Amino acid sequence: MDDLPGIVVTGVSGRMGQMLAREVTASGKARLVGALERPGHDWVGRDLGACMGGAALGVTVEDDPLPAFARARAVIDFTAPAATVAFAGLAAQARAVHVIGTTGLAPADLEALEAASHHAAIIRAGNMSLGVNLLAGLVRKVAAALDADWDIEVVEAHHRMKVDAPSGTALMLGEAAAEGRGIALADNMESGRHGLTGARAPGAIGFSAIRGGDIVGEHDVIFAGAGERLVLRHVATDRAIFARGALRAALWGMDQKPGQYDMVDVLGL
C-alpha cells in the first residue's frame, strides 16, 4: 500500500472533491496523501472520512498546499480558476503532475498554466469522461463532412450551482466543430441570444445553457440542415465518470515529461 503513488485532492469538500477522494481511496492504484481546503474551512484539521460522513480515512484535511504537494506524485484539482492558477505554480515547484478539471479559465489563466507546464506535466480537460472525449472526435468528423449550410448549435444543461457558462465541455465540443469546419471558434461564436437578435450569422457556432436542479451534465451538438437535423448527445448521470478519468490522467501523467496534455493524450484517442 505504501508503495502506491501519492495523490492530493484540492477543494476536497466540493461535489467533485469528495467524489475524487472516494475514487482515489477505493482504486487500489494510488494513495490519498493529502486533502486540501481553504484556510478557515470547517473541515480543516479534521479526518476527511468523518467529514464526508463515513469511517475515518486517516487523512487530515489541510489548508497549506505546498507541503501536501511535496509528498505527492500528482494533484487532482477541480476547484475555481483563481485557485487552479495558484495551485499550478505550487505543483510546478513540487514537480507534481497537475490534473485540472476546473472550467471557466480566462486567457490570462491559461498563460499562467503554460508557464507552470515547463516544470511539471499538466493535464487539463473541460470534461474527463471517456464518452465526451469520444464525442468530440465524432463532432470534428461530422463538422468536416458537412458544409457551412448546416448550422451548428451546442446546447448544455447543468445543475443550479454551476457558476460558468458555456460549460467547459460545450467549449470543447464547439472547438471540435470549429476544427472540423476549419474555422476559428473565437471568430464564430454566438451565445446568449436575447431580444431582437437579427438572423443567425452564417457559419456561426451557437451556444445555449440550461441551469436547474441536480442535472449532472448533458450536451447536445445539433447540426441543423435544410429538411434534416443531426443531433449528437452525451448524458452524464454520475460524477464518478469525471473522477475515474481524472485518476487515470494522474497515473498516466506520472510517466510524462513536463508539458501540457489533455484527455485525448491520456486515452490515446
Ligand SMILES: NC(=O)C1=CN([C@@H]2O[C@H](COP(=O)(O)OP(=O)(O)OC[C@H]3O[C@@H](n4cnc5c(N)ncnc54)[C@H](OP(=O)(O)O)[C@@H]3O)[C@@H](O)[C@H]2O)C=CC1
Ligand atoms: N473537467 C471535468 O470533467 C469536470 C469539471 N468540473 C469543474 O470542476 C470545478 C468544481 O466543480 P464542483 O466540484 O461542482 O464545484 P464545488 O463548488 O462543489 O467545489 C469547488 C471546491 O473548490 C474549492 N475552492 C474554490 N475556490 C477556492 C480557492 N480559491 N481556494 C481553495 N479552494 C477553493 C471550494 O471551496 P469553498 O466551498 O470554500 O469555496 C470547493 O471545495 C468547476 O469548475 C466545474 O466546472 C466539474 C465536473 C467535471
Ligand SMILES: O=C(O)C1=N[C@H](C(=O)O)C[C@H](O)C1
Ligand atoms: O460543473 C459541472 O458540474 C461540470 N462541469 C464541466 C463542464 O463545465 O463542462 C464538466 C461536466 O459537464 C460537469
